[in-house]
Amino acid sequence: MKKFKDFWFRQDKVAYVFLMPSLVILFVFAFIPLISSAVIAFMHMDIFFSDVHPAGLTNFINAFKDGRFLNAIKNTLVFALIEMPLQILAGLLIANLLSHNSFFNKLCRSVFFIPVVCAMSAIGVVFSLLLDGNIGMVPYLLSKFFGVRDISFFREAQWAMPTVIIMTVWKNFGYTMSILIVGIQGISQDYYEAARMDGANKVDEFFYITIPQLMQSLGFCIITNLIGSLQVFDQVYVTTGGGPQRKTETLVYYIYKTGFSQPYDLGYACAMSVLLLIVILILSVPVYLRIFRPEER
Amino acid sequence: MKRRITKLTALLVAAATMTSMGAGSAFAESTEAEGALDLSKAKGVTIQFWNSFTGSDGDVLREFVDRFNETNEDGITVEMDIMPGDTLTEKLAPALTAGTAPALFSIHDMDVANYAGSGSVESFDDYFDVTGADKDDFMEASLTGLQLDGHQWAFPMEWYTQYLYYNKDLFDAAGITEVPDTWEEFADTAAKITDPDKKVYGAGLCVSGGVPWMNSMIISNGGAVLSEDGKTGTLSSDATKQTLDLIKKIADNGDTPIGNTGADLDNLMSADQLGMVVNGPWMVNGLKENEINFGVAPIPQGTACRAGITEITAFAMPAGISEEQKAAAYKFISFWNDKDNSKEWSLRNGFPPYQKSVAEDADIQADELISTFSKISDYGVVFGQGCDVTAAINSDVLFPMVETVIGGGDAQKAMDDAQAALEALLAK
Numbered sequence: 105m106k107k108f109k110d111f112w113f114r115q116d117k118v119a120y121v122f123l124m125p126s127l128v129i130l131f132v133f134a135f136i137p138l139i140s141s142a143v144i145a146f147m148h149m150d151i152f153f154s155d156v157h158p159a160g161l162t163n164f165i166n167a168f169k170d171g172r173f174l175n176a177i178k179n180t181l182v183f184a185l186i187e188m189p190l191q192i193l194a195g196l197l198i199a200n201l202l203s204h205n206s207f208f209n210k211l212c213r214s215v216f217f218i219p220v221v222c223a224m225s226a227i228g229v230v231f232s233l234l235l236d237g238n239i240g241m242v243p244y245l246l247s248k249f250f251g252v253r254d255i256s257f258f259r260e261a262q263w264a265m266p267t268v269i270i271m272t273v274w275k276n277f278g279y280t281m282s283i284l285i286v287g288i289q290g291i292s293q294d295y296y297e298a299a300r301m302d303g304a305n306k307v308d309e310f311f312y313i314t315i316p317q318l319m320q321s322l323g324f325c326i327i328t329n330l331i332g333s334l335q336v337f338d339q340v341y342v343t344t345g346g347g348p349q350r351k352t353e354t355l356v357y358y359i360y361k362t363g364f365s366q367p368y369d370l371g372y373a374c375a376m377s378v379l380l381l382i383v384i385l386i387l388s389v390p391v392y393l394r395i396f397r398p399e400e401r
Numbered sequence: 402m403k404r405r406i407t408k409l410t411a412l413l414v415a416a417a418t419m420t421s422m423g424a425g426s427a428f429a430e431s432t433e434a435e436g437a438l439d440l441s442k443a444k445g446v447t448i449q450f451w452n453s454f455t456g457s458d459g460d461v462l463r464e465f466v467d468r469f470n471e472t473n474e475d476g477i478t479v480e481m482d483i484m485p486g487d488t489l490t491e492k493l494a495p496a497l498t499a500g501t502a503p504a505l506f507s508i509h510d511m512d513v514a515n516y517a518g519s520g521s522v523e524s525f526d527d528y529f530d531v532t533g534a535d536k537d538d539f540m541e542a543s544l545t546g547l548q549l550d551g552h553q554w555a556f557p558m559e560w561y562t563q564y565l566y567y568n569k570d571l572f573d574a575a576g577i578t579e580v581p582d583t584w585e586e587f588a589d590t591a592a593k594i595t596d597p598d599k600k601v602y603g604a605g606l607c608v609s610g611g612v613p614w615m616n617s618m619i620i621s622n623g624g625a626v627l628s629e630d631g632k633t634g635t636l637s638s639d640a641t642k643q644t645l646d647l648i649k650k651i652a653d654n655g656d657t658p659i660g661n662t663g664a665d666l667d668n669l670m671s672a673d674q675l676g677m678v679v680n681g682p683w684m685v686n687g688l689k690e691n692e693i694n695f696g697v698a699p700i701p702q703g704t705a706c707r708a709g710i711t712e713i714t715a716f717a718m719p720a721g722i723s724e725e726q727k728a729a730a731y732k733f734i735s736f737w738n739d740k741d742n743s744k745e746w747s748l749r750n751g752f753p754p755y756q757k758s759v760a761e762d763a764d765i766q767a768d769e770l771i772s773t774f775s776k777i778s779d780y781g782v783v784f785g786q787g788c789d790v791t792a793a794i795n796s797d798v799l800f801p802m803v804e805t806v807i808g809g810g811d812a813q814k815a816m817d818d819a820q821a822a823l824e825a826l827l828a829k
Binding site: 150151152153154170171172236237238239254256258259260261345347348349350364365366367368369372 | 487490491494495497498515516518519520521600608609610658659660661665668669672674789790791792793796801804805808810821822825826829
């Protein structure tokens with residue numbers, strides 16, 4: 105016991121003791137499931153664990169033959185590659201406008217942050233009601249004042265994905281804005297004063313001072329947002345259920361449906377999860393390396 | 402050190418995985434009950450009951466459960482958790498595997514192959530012997546629809562087929578005097594009722610979250626989704642093409658709203674904005690509450706016959722349930738199947754009785770709606786018995802197929818894609 109205490113309470117080891125609660129949680133809820141799903145991906149296994157046997161690479165090969173999987177990959181990429189830049193752009197522009205600590209700006213920041221703390225499921229229900237083709241206020245107003253036919257935003261193939269993207273941007277841009285506001289406030293005013301003396305206008309300041317100085321914060325936002333977008337699930341689950349015509353069926357949604365409803369195919373669902381992890385790594389690692397180059401660390 | 406950590410990790414993962422697998426096989430073994438069940442063991446037992454009666458029938462069910470809790474002499478308590486159907490499906494499977502499922506839960510006949518095939522549910526083979534209930538009083542199809550390999554894996558709670566609901570006021574406004582008896586007449590009637598200025602649609606064809614009306618339509622036109630042994634997809638046929646062409650005609654005319662769920666159509670029907678819709682008996686209470694002037698008729702017939710998919714909602718118990726909990730569950734099911742209670746359930750919710758003695762009751766026979774709903778014996782068709790992906794065929798093949806057609810897609814392509822999806826699903 106004494107040896108144990110002496111070892112772990114040494115000054116260079118005590119940090120691990122403080123880290124232990126987080127490490128245990130990570131190990132139980134992230135590491136074990138991650139490894140387990142990688143193992144299950146190579147097995148034929150349903151959720152009832154009946155008739156479990158090795159599958160080799162069958163689940164992975166089947167994924168590439170499965171049109172629904174490829175469609176889900178396409179939808180996920182479309183969502184991520186449109187939603188992420190839109191959210192970053194909206195957050196950046198509004199952060200730039202609201203970076204000064206006036207009362208009005210603080211009020212606006214609080215208002216824009218409210219959707220961030222709301223549950224996506226609640227927001228999904230609200231949007232579903234507002235945009236409902238039969239009873240929604242938005243289609244009604246569009247029809248009454250602009251003569252637009254009643255659009256069922258979540259039910260028509262050409263509108264469903266854009267609507268899910270816009271709803272997600274609306275909900276999440278406040279988070280990006282908050283991070284970027286902190287980043288902008290951390291930029292020394294000396295740069296701006298020097299630029300103004302050199303005749304720079306607001307646009308020049310934005311492009312030549314604000315954005316370069318914000319690269320670390322922007323990089324964090326891009327990486328976290330990209331990973332989050334590739335795992336999009338709850339807004340689809342609540343609003344469209346993957347429809348219409350599977351136009352909004354994303355990969356995580358398809359994984360969930362495959363594993364937790366008929367055919368309850370856990371092995372195949374895990375194989376798709378592993379493939380999703382690979383997609384996330386392929387997209388996010390180069391972004392990470394590009395933004396956090398050694399000279400910028 | 403590194404090697405030791407790697408070994409430890411591998412061991413933990415293997416242990417976690419194998420422990421879970423072990424739990425699964427233990428359930429499978431425990432389905433073999435030994436000895437007769439003693440119902441007296443139910444005294445003072447509390448059981449959980451999960452179900453998906455989220456509609457107005459859920460209020461009636463609550464009353465039944467409260468009444469059972471107050472009146473049963475054994476001090477049994479049933480604690481009920483009502484949740485949406487999707488939630489129940491997604492919550493139940495892991496709960497059964499993890500051994501945390503409630504003593505009683507509701508499933509559909511189309512789930513039986515999954516749960517029974519995986520050894521996740523307890524059989525009801527001894528129910529009649531233990532409770533003394535009269536097996537001959539139950540309509541045969543209500544029991545056989547819940548059997549697999551000769552065992553009774555679930556016990557009927559209610560059953561229904563599909564019916565045509567129509568709005569009498571909209572029929573009058575369009576000058577229609579006859580309720581359509583064929584699908585062709587259904588399409589013609591829908592065209593007459595539709596009034597875009599008033600946002601009134603002639604027909605409601607749901608694309609998810611509703612009864613599988615398109616399956617009934619295909620069968621009535623002489624087609625079939627599955628072969629008789631349930632192992633081959635037979636969707637690609639002239640009958641399906643004929644069905645899809647008619648659906649496309651209705652949609653292209655603008656006589657049905659696009660992309661609506663079953664719940665959306667319920668709302669439209671309750672707002673006097675929908676002329677006709679195919680649905681189950683549960684719709685009655687909502688229409689009555691909204692004072693809609695409606696009628697119910699048998700589902701239209703096709704070129705071959707009249708057919709409506711029959712669905713059975715049933716009680717089920719988890720494999721390995723304790724004798725005490727099983728006895729309490731049997732007591733509650735006996736209460737449910739008591740003639741007076743079954744009659745009350747039918748009269749208040751409109752569900753057709755599955756017990757002959759209840760069906761022969763004078764009050765039941767005098768009720769116009771239940772009389773129509775009881776046509777289940779005339780044209781009800783069980784779909785996919787023994788197939789373990791029946792629910793997925795509905796949600797992932799048939800509904801997407803009609804969704805494509807209603808959304809303006811080509812009928813032939815939609816059918817071909819659906820056939821391919823069906824084959825892929827059956828191959829799993």
